[in-house]
Amino acid sequence: MSEIIIEPIDKYGLTISSESKKKQLFSKIGVVGAGKEGRTIINMAATAGMEVVFLDESQERIDYVMGELQKVMDQKISSWGLTPSEKKIIMNRITPTLVYEDFKGCDLVIECTRYSESGRRSTPLRKNIFKRLEEILDVDAIIASNGSTVIISELAADLDHKERCVSLYFPVSHPDARILEIVSGMYTSEEVYHKMEVFARLIKYKPHRINESNGNVSLRMLGVMLNEACQILLERVSSIEDIEETFTIIYGQRYGIFRMADIVGIERLVTLMEAMFNDFGVKHYKPNPILWKLYRSNQLGVRTGKGFYIYDNDGNPVSFNKNIV
Amino acid sequence: MKILVLNCGSSSIKYKLFEMESKEVIAQGGVEKIGMKGSFLKFTLADGQKVILEGEILEHRAGIEYILGVLLSEKYGCIQSLDEIEAVGHRVVHGGERFNESVLITDEVIEILNECIELAPLHNPPNLKGIYAIQELMPETPQVGVFDTAFHQTMPDYAYMYGIPYSLYEKYGIRRYGFHGTSHRYVSERVCEFLGVPYEEQRIITAHIGNGGSVTAIKNGKSMDTSMGMTPVEGLIMGTRSGDVDPGAISYIMEKEHMGTNGISTLLNKFSGVLGISGISSDMREISAAIESGNERAALAMETYNYRIKKYIGSYAAVLGGVDILVFTGGVGENQAVTRRDVCRNMEYMGIELDEALNDAVHGKEAVISKPSSKVKVVIIPTDEELTIANDTIKILEKG
Numbered sequence: 001m002s003e004i005i006i007e008p009i010d011k012y013g014l015t016i017s018s019e020s021k022k023k024q025l026f027s028k029i030g031v032v033g034a035g036k037e038g039r040t041i042i043n044m045a046a047t048a049g050m051e052v053v054f055l056d057e058s059q060e061r062i063d064y065v066m067g068e069l070q071k072v073m074d075q076k077i078s079s080w081g082l083t084p085s086e087k088k089i090i091m092n093r094i095t096p097t098l099v100y101e102d103f104k105g106c107d108l109v110i111e112c113t114r115y116s117e118s119g120r121r122s123t124p125l126r127k128n129i130f131k132r133l134e135e136i137l138d139v140d141a142i143i144a145s146n147g148s149t150v151i152i153s154e155l156a157a158d159l160d161h162k163e164r165c166v167s168l169y170f171p172v173s174h175p176d177a178r179i180l181e182i183v184s185g186m187y188t189s190e191e192v193y194h195k196m197e198v199f200a201r202l203i204k205y206k207p208h209r210i211n212e213s214n215g216n217v218s219l220r221m222l223g224v225m226l227n228e229a230c231q232i233l234l235e236r237v238s239s240i241e242d243i244e245e246t247f248t249i250i251y252g253q254r255y256g257i258f259r260m261a262d263i264v265g266i267e268r269l270v271t272l273m274e275a276m277f278n279d280f281g282v283k284h285y286k287p288n289p290i291l292w293k294l295y296r297s298n299q300l301g302v303r304t305g306k307g308f309y310i311y312d313n314d315g316n317p318v319s320f321n322k323n324i325v
Numbered sequence: 326m327k328i329l330v331l332n333c334g335s336s337s338i339k340y341k342l343f344e345m346e347s348k349e350v351i352a353q354g355g356v357e358k359i360g361m362k363g364s365f366l367k368f369t370l371a372d373g374q375k376v377i378l379e380g381e382i383l384e385h386r387a388g389i390e391y392i393l394g395v396l397l398s399e400k401y402g403c404i405q406s407l408d409e410i411e412a413v414g415h416r417v418v419h420g421g422e423r424f425n426e427s428v429l430i431t432d433e434v435i436e437i438l439n440e441c442i443e444l445a446p447l448h449n450p451p452n453l454k455g456i457y458a459i460q461e462l463m464p465e466t467p468q469v470g471v472f473d474t475a476f477h478q479t480m481p482d483y484a485y486m487y488g489i490p491y492s493l494y495e496k497y498g499i500r501r502y503g504f505h506g507t508s509h510r511y512v513s514e515r516v517c518e519f520l521g522v523p524y525e526e527q528r529i530i531t532a533h534i535g536n537g538g539s540v541t542a543i544k545n546g547k548s549m550d551t552s553m554g555m556t557p558v559e560g561l562i563m564g565t566r567s568g569d570v571d572p573g574a575i576s577y578i579m580e581k582e583h584m585g586t587n588g589i590s591t592l593l594n595k596f597s598g599v600l601g602i603s604g605i606s607s608d609m610r611e612i613s614a615a616i617e618s619g620n621e622r623a624a625l626a627m628e629t630y631n632y633r634i635k636k637y638i639g640s641y642a643a644v645l646g647g648v649d650i651l652v653f654t655g656g657v658g659e660n661q662a663v664t665r666r667d668v669c670r671n672m673e674y675m676g677i678e679l680d681e682a683l684n685d686a687v688h689g690k691e692a693v694i695s696k697p698s699s700k701v702k703v704v705i706i707p708t709d710e711e712l713t714i715a716n717d718t719i720k721i722l723e724k725g
Contacts (some may be wrong), residue, residue: 009380014392080592
């Protein structure tokens, strides 16, 4: 038989032509900074069928990130959550870059940079990123920041189109925690907020509207509970094991509160709780001495292999960290 | 008179255009990877030439528009105007309890189909998208829905009810619905025509076996029981689907492997069946090759696969009080002699005597493969779901 004829489909449309073609919302999105959270976003958006461009600082970082993305998907395959051919399709949608110009055509770019491994983030750096994004993106493209501290109004302040800025928080506690906290800042327009609701649903998250406030809802509650749990521990009212079981058995949580703190990251919680303390002036936000102790000794949870628990290389807890009290 | 048959999947559309006077297929092909990178429309011309049209196909509507565009085109087309297409027949996966036969699609039908989405969240939404697209592009053309579940709506309640609290049936419609109905109906009718016996007086077991598979017990033209259940996971061992598994084992696996509902669903739908047992492939041809080279797990997968079919045939013989005709159809049923042989082996006690030489010789065409002395006629009938959909479409047009 003769060879297969291959030609472009465009001229066979009845009403579709290149001019009339409407661009689908969120067909291409961008991510600046592919740390752990950035990678989660890349993975979810690509799984949902979006083209994802991500930017990181060097080729070595990019290679590392691509490797990590593969690893997460391989883990999913080995636990029967994904097929190898699905992985191939998803990986195909992900494009790494070193230059901002490649964000051209994105409907949404999410900034997820981490200034240092200690978890602090630099506001001037992030402001700069927002500005560069504004230079490249279409006027109706959304610029978002991933985080849980009050920042979005500040980041938006210097832009020409401040209404397009929004802040997002993806809870990291476990894979089924599919609620997206969408934070409207002072300038965020209703239209942009509603578009982000659409985005949330596309990646199979339930959107929650948050009016800009430190810690949003999820982490603010966690911070206070964690402080209380640490205090109980300090006063030797009970043991780590029993406090954990109080959460898992009595309150039916998937993980205990200390395990949860390790997953979220001690550095993130300490910084956030400090910020909440400064904002609200209320003592119960002040990080407990145990948290400071872990923070200063760089025992930051799952990411560093040590926190309230000791973890193996795959991030599974091996034992409690006996040095805490 | 021309009828277009559409089968819209989650990321694909298959189509066939029939000339109904001659029952000839005058155009066929499919769109794949809708909404993904690398989407394309592929079709085969009358002379066997294969054509692939590449380009962005973001949603089903666009896919259908390109299909119509190709049918109209000077280069590859076969019609001058869309008016030549008398009607469009759609394969619809789940009709719930509301549809026991094919229907003309009206606003009311669309509303009910929307209610059925919960029962078939993966399948019904694309079916509906196809219907909407035709409504928009060919507003005057009547559309007909042909349901995978409709043929099985004749099952008696004791056959479709599960042994779980009745309130769950009332609340969520949890019961056996069965699938491949169009195929079971077609091959059971066709086999009677082929053998020259009255359809209304036969006890027939149809085994539709392919990558997915189900067995149906048909008495006097009515489906009495079928192996697929509320979803297409129950029953036979399939390419990647588990078929029957102890429900107790499922909750145990979920606990041991820390799995959620999505995880267990993927495990049972995509990593089980022949692929899961063999660890090699879901494709029976690759399994056969592996058996040749001595792979024991492949042999086990094949044996388990065949055994399960046999078990269902035995139980349906009991349901029907004996069998007159056993039909094999579907990719594997039509082509894999070894499965037919193993299934029919040692069934002489119930009147099945396979002619092994004949069985080995026939591939993918209508043929009796039992011995003349066999009380049960064992027959291969290649299925033709699209033609059945086209025939139903015509029937409904004529009726109304």
